[in-house]
Amino acid sequence: MGYRRSTGTAQHPHHTASCIMGTIGKKKGTHRPAHGCTTIPRLALELKQIIHCTSHPKLPQVTPIRVMMPLGQLIKGASLDELIQMCIQTFDSEGNVCQGSELVQIMLTMHGFLIPSADLLNKLRTLYEEALEKRSLIFCLKVCYFVRYWITELWTMFKMDQRLTQTMEEFQEMVRAEGEESHWRLLDTAQINSREWSRKLTQRIKPNCSKKRKVSLLFDHLEPQELAEHLTYLEFKSFRRISFSDYQNYIVNGCVKDNPTMERSIALCNGISQWVQLMVLSRPTPQLRAEVLTKFIHVAQKLQQLQNFNTLMAVIGGLCHSSISRLKETSSHVSHDVHKVLNEMTELLSSCRNYDNYRRVYNECSNFKIPILGVHLKDLISLYEAMPDFLEEKKINVPKLHSMYNHINELIQLQNIAPPLDANMDLVHLLTLSLDLYYTEDEMYELSYAREPRNHRAPVSGTSDYLYIVSFHLNFASSRGLHTGNNTNS
Known part of the structure; x- marks a missing residue:
């Protein structure tokens, strides 16, 4: 979810003044992406799930009978x-x-x-x-x-x-x-004070552009399965912290102001997407860059198997970002089969027909799964704006509350299903540090052009299109001027 103002320069004529959350910019009527627009719905939300504790031992238990409300x-x-x-x-x-x-x-x-x-x-x-x-x-x-x-x-x-x-x-x-x-x-x-509480977020690392982090070597040492599992651990840690009030605040206010958990989760997805780009661009030769690109596509396959669609969007978004997709010589060294997989992934995550492909696959999944939160929040915002708050005689529109409750509760219930993996905390810590990136969009493009200059010519691969993800219909970047992508430590 890109809450970033584009920093267009003369070198990047296609920069736009702002970009819609989660949109991979592609100017209308042209096939060239708008530089400066980020590539994924940057939503991964933080607030630890509400952990139900037993009531005061001396009090009678509240025993709710879960039945559907007869409207x-x-x-x-x-x-x-x-x-x-x-x-x-x-x-x-x-x-x-x-x-x-x-x-x-x-x-x-x-x-x-x-x-x-x-x-x-x-x-x-x-x-x-x-x-x-x-x-x-x-x-x-x-x-x-x-x-x-x-x-x-x-x-x-x-x-x-x-x-x-x-x-x-x-x-x-x-x-x-x-x-x-x-x-x-x-x-x-008094019982509240004894309950587990992890709402407080870790201290942010302030951006310091003069001190870039070294490119992580962690990527080289982990197989796609292990890397996918640890990314999923971080994503679930972020996702399970969402609460009803976080959804409510976001829907009503239309922004992440005064919602640090939302900002932190957005930064996590931004960090993953940018880290993917940097891992590819850090390699000096087209062959080596193609190897990294291929490995990340295998990571994406594992993420899909884990049913972690939010991180899958972040990884594919990074690979389809124009700073990577413009590397034609690199692309020429990627096998046809790998290109085919990438095309299938982009088709799965396409916004066509209101994310019809994603919704179909997501609905077929059971047990543990992490949704593309930007898509589901878009649904909530649409529902909130489409239905009136009050009916005749200024009576509250209860069916609207009921519908919104069902949408949110469906996401909340997913927090109770633990991921089918065991994470190594040392690796989690190293990966978290690796995702603290301080690079601007302009710097990313400079590195991309340094690897393959503009006048460089190479065979064009089959994967030349860009992924379009519109998480929301609101343009928050221009109205709020929020910057993310430089703090993912959660």
Whole structure:
């Protein structure tokens, strides 16, 4: 996902002022790619999956019964207050979730599209106080069960949202002051502090263009299978950290501002794509460059076998970047069979017919798989913009929330499936360092032209087309001026 402003120069007449996220630039009506545009949907998202811990041992368990929400009356929408009441009534007097548990999940995970979390909690507090005045203790208990379910299932919200945490503390103090000790225990958030938490990202390495990293020798020592496995480990580590709130923030805000996990994952994909290019360009002769190119195509085959489509996009994107695809003499030393494989890969990842080939193959995969997140986020953004937030009488469009929840939840569920591999942590560390690259697009092209000057002539191979990947329909580069590709340490 290229969040980079192109730095066009006189030497590169085809540079563009900006490029769409994830687009491999190809000017309309010409067969020449726009220099400066990056080649992949630079989305790999970071936020450690929510790890469900057991509730407080002295409290009754919340036992949700996972059933599909019967939209029924909700097809025509509902007010926020009506949805809250329906969620509260979903709990029985013992804290079990009865029919409609998916509505509770949707409300708690998607409410950020409707109301800030702290405001939702304040509404619940008001309902609790009103019920307490009427001595409707069963309703008070259900409100507490609803809040406890929120704490148990989506506890990271209370780690990330300081205002929500403060509101919860005020709610707890009010309940305890009323002498409802059993209710207070249900609202206890102390359990959150004991849970595994890895939201904090590692310190970024600041770009220092005067100190280029040496080209990694790690590539020479790893076979395609091993290299693919360790790249998949890094990708999954990044992918499994995504949360509902990350998706929500990105969809609503349309950018990665104040979303460091998203930025970090974008940098990982940028780093992989650029590393692929540098590995090829680091070799002095066409024969040696062809060997590296061939090896990376074999890595891509292994990535497809591992069903890691996001890193597959990064690798193929690097190989199809115009700084590499312009190397005709290098290409002439690549065997016909290898060219055929590369063509098949580019066809698989093509954006034609809305990524029809990729979607078909992806849907046929089971168990562990890592999607091309840019494609699926594009779907979410399209859904978010296509459907109205409110229906008649300003009622919330519940079917829209339901559809978005299903799309996001499908991705979240993939985080629970561990990759079928064992990673060597020393190799993971070395590979992570190798992906910290500080090269600009202009520098990449300078190296490419140094290997094979413009007037160099060689037979044109069958793989001369460029990969087109449009992860999003929004042009973030020009509006945000975000730069990535120089920090991938996750």
